[in-house]
Amino acid sequence: MKLWDKGYTTADLVEKFTVGDDRILDLKLAKYDVQASLAHAKMLEKVGLLTKKEFSELEKGLEEIGQSIKEGTFAIEESFEDVHSKIEFELTKTAGEAGKKIHTARSRNDQVLVALHLFLKDEIKDIKKEVKKLFDTLMQLSEKYKDILMPGYTHTQIAMPSSFGLWFAAYAETLVDDVVILNAVADMADQNPLGSAAGYGSSFPIDRTLTTSLLGFKNMKYNSVAAQLSRGKLEKSLAFALASVSGTLSKMASDMILYLSGNFNFFHFPKELTTGSSIMPHKQNPDVLELLRAKSNKIQSLPNEITLIVNNLISGYHRDFQLLKGSIMEAVDQVKENLEVFAFMLNNIQVNKDILNNDDLYKYLYSVESVNKLVQDGVSFREAYKIVGKQILEGDYHPDKSIKHTHEGSLGNLCNEEIREKFRRYYTGPKTIV
Secondary structure, three states, rough: OOOOOOOOOHHHHHHHHHHOOHHHHHHHHHHHHHHHHHHHHHHHOOOOOOOOOHHHHHHHHHHHHHHHHHHHOOOOOOOOOOOOHHHHHHHHHHHHHHHHHOOOOOOHHHHHHHHHHHHHHHHHHHHHHHHHHHHHHHHHHHHHOOOEEEEEEEEEEEEEEEEEEHHHHHHHHHHHHHHHHHHHHHHHHHEOOOOOOOOOHHHHHHHHHHHHHHOOEEEOOOOOHHHHHHHHHHHHHHHHHOOOOOOOOHHHHHHHHHHHHOOOOOEEEEEOOOOOOOOOOOOOOHHHHHHHHHHHHHOOOOOHHHHHHOOOOOOOOOOOHHHHHHHHHHHHHHHHHHHHHHHHHHHEEOOOOOOHHOOOOOOOOOOHHHHHHHHOOOHHHHHHHHHHHHHHOOOOOOHHHHHHHHHHHHHOOOOOOOOOOHHHHHHHHOOOOO
């Protein structure tokens, strides 16, 4: 069954090529199409386009379909083009002529749009929950290891003292920026497109305010053409948000892969979380982190992929949009899995507490503090810099223990409570777009 069926059969090759993976992907949208269809039916009954009896029959049929989706027994057979045609077919079986009326004043275009908006609203909430779990894990680790020093790097060269508390909290605070972007996309998705039909509205006296309320949307797309223009724009905006989260994960994974190596030995994981070599018996490889990095980097290419699909398309619907569905759904699932696995790995991390004991390797780590001490004693910064620089070049630099202890105390001030409050404000507070 096809919603556009006019009495002829599509060639098998064309059918296979145009439908693609929609039957599989649409299973993720099925419950949302049921929700939207129920709201649409209630609206049609209110404006007089359905009788109370017809609405009652449709409501019962949609509830039965919704239950089958919840139980996992709902399927989209090859005889159906997509979830929308399957649901309408089932409604027509159970509700008769009322089932044939459900499509009044709507198009498959706004059916897809509203289901996608509802789906992405839920998925963004789920992603934010996983982000929060990772954030909480990082902050707990920051507190636990706030007094354990590690070297900081610039240009991949030993630079200044840092701490594990500072490092863990840095990535936690970076997640706040990712939540800000996710919130912005959630606001974009929280606009009801139902009623825009094929993109040019409907001459029926529909009540879009009612469907907006019934579906729990904060706002609506008022202009019917604008509703269709959001297709592709919403997916690309979400892709940028997913890429932002993935950029955070990728960078931290790279840090961890480097710091796990024998030359650094900053921390390690239980052997059960690593893999081995087929010929080198000593190896414990960070394959999980390497895959997290690669999968995160792959997701960062998604905005470009979507841009190339939708770029320069004129207004109105295009079948090109169909290709967005699989890419964005796969990316959403992958980001959620990446966040879950990353939190799991971090919950099992074992930090080396004696990194800076190697005096030869880290003997210049406190050079800036030596300069600062001279400045505090009245020497100009430029002159102090030259004095310490000359000592280093001539091999006469030896930082005293008082400098080390002074710096250790300053690294304990992490501003973690402020970071937690910042995250809470963006995670639970008002959204960024009204």
